[in-house]
Amino acid sequence: RTQLRALRRMVVENKQAILSALFQDLGKHPIEAEVGEVGTTLIEIDELLSQLPAYAKPQQVPSPGLLAPCFSEIRYEPLRSPGVFVIAPCNYPVNLSLVPVAGALAAGNPVVLKPSEMAKNVASLLVKLVPEYFPSSVFAIVEGGIPETTKLLQYPWGLIFFTGSSRVGKIVAAQAAQTLTPVILELGGKSPTYIASDCPEMRVVADRLIWGKTVNAGQTCVAPDYVLCHRDVLDQFIEEAKKSLVRMYGEDAQKSNLARIISTESAKRIISGIKEVELGGESKGKIIYGGSRLCDASSRFVAPTLVLEPSLDTQLMREEIFGPVLPIIPVNSSEEAIQFVAKQQAGMTPLALYVFTRSSGTFEKVAAACPSATLVRNDVIVQFGSSSLPIGGLGSSGFGSYHGKYSIESFSHRRATIYKPATAAFEFGGVRYAPYDGFKGECFKMLTKIPQVRVLHSRWILFTLLLALVYAVGALAIQQ
Amino acid sequence: RMIVENKHAILSAIFQDLGKHAIEAEVGEVGTTLIEIDELLSQLPAYAKPQQVPSPGLLMPAFSEIRYEPLRSPGCLVISPFNYPINLSLVPVAGSLAAGNPVILKPSEMATNVATLLAKLVPQYFEPSVFAIVEGGIPETTQLLQHPWGLVFFTGSSRVGKIVAAQAAQTLTPVILELGGKSPTYIAKDCPDMRVVADRICWGKTVNGGQTCVAPDYVLCHRDVLDQFVKDAKKSLVRMYGEDAQKSNLTRIINEDSAKRIISGIKEVELGGESKGKMIYGGSKLCDASSRFVAPTIVLGPTLGTQLMKEEIFGPVLPIIPVSSDEEAIEFIAKQQAVMTPLALYVFTRSSCVFEKIAASCPSATLVRNDVIVQFGSPSLPIGGLGTSGYGCYHGKYSIDSFSHKRATIYKPATVAFEYGGVRYAPYDDWGGLKGKMFVMLTKIPKIPVLHSRWIGIALLLILVNAVASTLFPVEMQEMKETAFNLFAKILS
Numbered sequence: 001r002t003q004l005r006a007l008r009r010m011v012v013e014n015k016q017a018i019l020s021a022l023f024q025d026l027g028k029h030p031i032e033a034e035v036g037e038v039g040t041t042l043i044e045i046d047e048l049l050s051q052l053p054a055y056a057k058p059q060q061v062p063s064p065g066l067l068a069p070c071f072s073e074i075r076y077e078p079l080r081s082p083g084v085f086v087i088a089p090c091n092y093p094v095n096l097s098l099v100p101v102a103g104a105l106a107a108g109n110p111v112v113l114k115p116s117e118m119a120k121n122v123a124s125l126l127v128k129l130v131p132e133y134f135p136s137s138v139f140a141i142v143e144g145g146i147p148e149t150t151k152l153l154q155y156p157w158g159l160i161f162f163t164g165s166s167r168v169g170k171i172v173a174a175q176a177a178q179t180l181t182p183v184i185l186e187l188g189g190k191s192p193t194y195i196a197s198d199c200p201e202m203r204v205v206a207d208r209l210i211w212g213k214t215v216n217a218g219q220t221c222v223a224p225d226y227v228l229c230h231r232d233v234l235d236q237f238i239e240e241a242k243k244s245l246v247r248m249y250g251e252d253a254q255k256s257n258l259a260r261i262i263s264t265e266s267a268k269r270i271i272s273g274i275k276e277v278e279l280g281g282e283s284k285g286k287i288i289y290g291g292s293r294l295c296d297a298s299s300r301f302v303a304p305t306l307v308l309e310p311s312l313d314t315q316l317m318r319e320e321i322f323g324p325v326l327p328i329i330p331v332n333s334s335e336e337a338i339q340f341v342a343k344q345q346a347g348m349t350p351l352a353l354y355v356f357t358r359s360s361g362t363f364e365k366v367a368a369a370c371p372s373a374t375l376v377r378n379d380v381i382v383q384f385g386s387s388s389l390p391i392g393g394l395g396s397s398g399f400g401s402y403h404g405k406y407s408i409e410s411f412s413h414r415r416a417t418i419y420k421p422a423t424a425a426f427e428f429g430g431v432r433y434a435p436y437d438g439f440k441g442e443c444f445k446m447l448t449k450i451p452q453v454r455v456l457h458s459r460w461i462l463f464t465l466l467l468a469l470v471y472a473v474g475a476l477a478i479q480q
Numbered sequence: 481r482m483i484v485e486n487k488h489a490i491l492s493a494i495f496q497d498l499g500k501h502a503i504e505a506e507v508g509e510v511g512t513t514l515i516e517i518d519e520l521l522s523q524l525p526a527y528a529k530p531q532q533v534p535s536p537g538l539l540m541p542a543f544s545e546i547r548y549e550p551l552r553s554p555g556c557l558v559i560s561p562f563n564y565p566i567n568l569s570l571v572p573v574a575g576s577l578a579a580g581n582p583v584i585l586k587p588s589e590m591a592t593n594v595a596t597l598l599a600k601l602v603p604q605y606f607e608p609s610v611f612a613i614v615e616g617g618i619p620e621t622t623q624l625l626q627h628p629w630g631l632v633f634f635t636g637s638s639r640v641g642k643i644v645a646a647q648a649a650q651t652l653t654p655v656i657l658e659l660g661g662k663s664p665t666y667i668a669k670d671c672p673d674m675r676v677v678a679d680r681i682c683w684g685k686t687v688n689g690g691q692t693c694v695a696p697d698y699v700l701c702h703r704d705v706l707d708q709f710v711k712d713a714k715k716s717l718v719r720m721y722g723e724d725a726q727k728s729n730l731t732r733i734i735n736e737d738s739a740k741r742i743i744s745g746i747k748e749v750e751l752g753g754e755s756k757g758k759m760i761y762g763g764s765k766l767c768d769a770s771s772r773f774v775a776p777t778i779v780l781g782p783t784l785g786t787q788l789m790k791e792e793i794f795g796p797v798l799p800i801i802p803v804s805s806d807e808e809a810i811e812f813i814a815k816q817q818a819v820m821t822p823l824a825l826y827v828f829t830r831s832s833c834v835f836e837k838i839a840a841s842c843p844s845a846t847l848v849r850n851d852v853i854v855q856f857g858s859p860s861l862p863i864g865g866l867g868t869s870g871y872g873c874y875h876g877k878y879s880i881d882s883f884s885h886k887r888a889t890i891y892k893p894a895t896v897a898f899e900y901g902g903v904r905y906a907p908y909d910d911w912g913g914l915k916g917k918m919f920v921m922l923t924k925i926p927k928i929p930v931l932h933s934r935w936i937g938i939a940l941l942l943i944l945v946n947a948v949a950s951t952l953f954p955v956e957m958q959e960m961k962e963t964a965f966n967l968f969a970k971i972l973s
Contacts (some may be wrong), residue, residue: 074861079866080843174646187652204895373888420850434730435728
């Protein structure tokens with residue numbers, strides 16, 4: 001609890017420096033950062049503080065009748081020494097570093113954080129701040145890139161918590177296997193979005209979708225990657241989407257609050273994805289808003305761009321976009337949307353699936369047919385702000401989960417504990433021991449038929465039950 | 481049904497593979513498996529419906545829930561070991577099926593009769609698209625591991641566990657590893673009734689011929705009770721297995737190679753004079769590798785450099801190490817474990833202080849006071865490893881948890897009213913900075929708890945309305961309440 005409070009203080013007392021570092025690394029507006037990074041991190045820390053009392057005491061559980069009398073409990077203990085190793089990514093460098101760190105600390109583990117070297121200012125700031133609030137034996141930072149991470153991965157840890165790409169995730173998991181270290185991988189993918197013909201108010205749909213696509217300049221692992229739009233509402237959606245973009249970022253987005261891409265290489269990558277469509281005539285798709293001419297790789301600026309019907313073989317449809325570019329694919333029905341998603345995913349499983357519809361029938365149909373790690377109806381990205389939901393991947397988008405009590409569970413070892421009295425009376429004549437033959441064996445077999453012994457949550461309940469039993473027996477006896 | 485209807489064939493196959501007495505198998509393998517299946521059946525209703533959870537105030541109005549769904553296609557791969565070939569195959573399979581996953585089982589090729597029996601029975605009860613068996617050894621397992629699975633569930637040695645985890649990493653497949661290690665046991669000087677202590681430890685060491693991943697591997701015994709323990713242990717062994725254990729109910733070792741391995745561990749002590757330890761019961765002369773028989777053996781004070789103290793014994797050989805204090809026991813365990821973490825720690829003591837002291841100083845995946853092995857029989861405890869003994873857990877609801885994907889789900893209405901003027905959208909500096917301030921304020925709203933019933937919601941709303949109205953219009957509200965009450969009384973009478 002002390003560590004969590006120190007973490008909270010570190011964030012609150014240095015808020016301006018944190019917002020400033022985020023602006024330098026990502027061009028992120030302080031309001032967006034204060035809510036989306038700092039605010040969500042504090043919500044998590046507060047949730048952990050409120051959940052902790054439930055885990056500080058052992059959890060009593062029923063015992064098998066076979067073992068009566070017996071008390072069973074689960075103790076939440078830290079993982080193996082030396083603790084937890086957290087590798088954080090560049091896109092939400094504060095939240096995706098400090099929320100896993102908070103989980104590790106909440107469960108009682110020392111933790112080493114390797115922040116992303118691509119978010120340089122945030123990394124430098126954390127390197128300066130962490131030693132002011134924590135002894136290095138509790139929470140330490142290691143700066144560096146691939147060589148440093150590779151070296152750290154060779155140690156046996158209690159757990160390695162990795163957020164990043166699938167490519168690197170495989171390397172991390174393979175290294176961890178050598179030391180029998182468990183891993184949580186929070187990876188990515190292309191999160192599909194479907195707008196049904198009975199979608200809610202289109203202005204709200206468009207606003208939310210555009211927000212999800214452009215917040216943090218699209219560099220969100222659960223950003224709505226591409227949109228499948230029912231033809232009946234296609235024109236309406238495109239019109240509203242353009243209006244949303246103008247409302248949010250103006251005619252000249254470079255002067256707006258739009259965040260910047262983390263690096264020029266990443267900006268170039270996204271811009272080349274747009275150019276591929278522009279140069280392909282209309283066979284590869286059509287740019288209907290924005291475009292590469294409005295972009296500027298040297299200032300890491302990618303203009304919000306709408307692409308109508310890019311083909312599946314384009315870069316935009318093959319790789320996770322991670323930028324403010326929105327492909328829109330018209331479909332005639334929810335079945336066609338489901339088929340498209342299956343074809344595009346090709347064995348992968350996205351981190352999120354978003355469905356905009358008024359009917360739960362449509363929602364359930366799409367949700368059942370398209371596997372995804374998380375699921376939202378009529379909004380995007382918001383699941384990551386929840387401290388009550390288990391946030392994690394499925395299939396190619398990763399495994400393991402965290403947030404709130406799921407952090408405590410993931411970063412703890414649940415030590416199964418049994419207490420048994422050891423007096424001859426409770427040996428039941430030693431039916432469990434050899435030699436087994438005859439009546440003794442039959443008695444032993446009978447033991448497995450005894451139902452579970454429930455947990456009596458209070459010795460007063462037990463006492464009362466005992467009194468009630470004594471009373472009942474006594475009353476009967478007196479009656480006789 | 482597959483188990484119950486074929487119980488005798490199962491007990492017979494286990495006897496052929498391990499020489500395990502039918503009663504020991506009926507309780508320890510069949511019985512515990514049925515207890516697990518019944519627990520899963522009783523837990524399932526709780527997981528069939530989505531679990532509602534609170535929503536962040538920031539997102540209001542929102543409804544959040546967790547749906548328990550199967551893992552990624554094509555399902556789970558269960559690789560099971562030879563020592564409890566029924567339980568350690570079918571309990572993970574049951575967990576997988578309970579969570580809705582198709583499952584493939586690769587039973588241990590070393591328990592040949594059980595593997596063959598399962599290969600015959602499973603297709604009679606299940607479509608191969610639901611539950612299929614693949615027989616084979618290393619080549620078949622390697623090939624299976626190259627596919628992406630929803631989960632690979634492996635029970636076996638750490639050496640192979642690393643290989644399985646490394647392969648699974650290539651396809652981003654999550655793994656549960658149930659491995660092993662040397663589980664230490666400590667008998668404190670205030671231990672309970674020594675006969676019971678000795679009976680339980682000897683049982684734990686000899687049940688299934690000692691081939692249990694959570695068998696008490698070695699015993700640290702306080703010198704004050706050492707002689708008593710040694711005496712009672714010998715008596716226990718004679719009571720359970722007689723003077724000639726080869727004629728008793730003692731289970732055999734799975735194969736000749738393993739038997740030879742254990743016997744050579746005993747011989748190393750015998751040939752070392754007393755520098756490596758002292759044989760005080762049993763011994764290699766009573767063993768017979770060709771019939772896979774290892775006699776229950778007690779070794780006093782084997783040194784840390786011997787095979788018996790370096791490797792997991794997995795046989796009915798019990799090292800006893802005398803110690804002078806709890807602290808010495810703790811030091812010994814730390815030295816023996818080095819960087820490993822055992823699957824279990826057993827402490828025999830009457831005082832919870834001693835128990836807690838040892839438990840806190842010696843990490844272990846599971847913990848038992850005054851008994852051994854029994855934690856594996858529980859369908860309510862999460863059974864799994866820590867550190868070198870593995871990761872992930874199962875049994876009962878932990879099986880459902882481990883074999884499911886917890887799909888975080890949020891429903892939000894999408895009407896303009898709930899956009900709050902669009903405070904989350906850029907530009908952020910609108911309204912003279914007020915918009916930004918309002919957006920930040922949203923994060924201060926507390927969580928919305930789950931209202932388990934819309935009636936509770938309605939009731940709370942009525943109470944709220946009543947409170948507000950009574951404050952604003954006390955006289956009118958009073959009159960209204962009196963009229964309503966009179967009407968109600970009239971109707972009643």
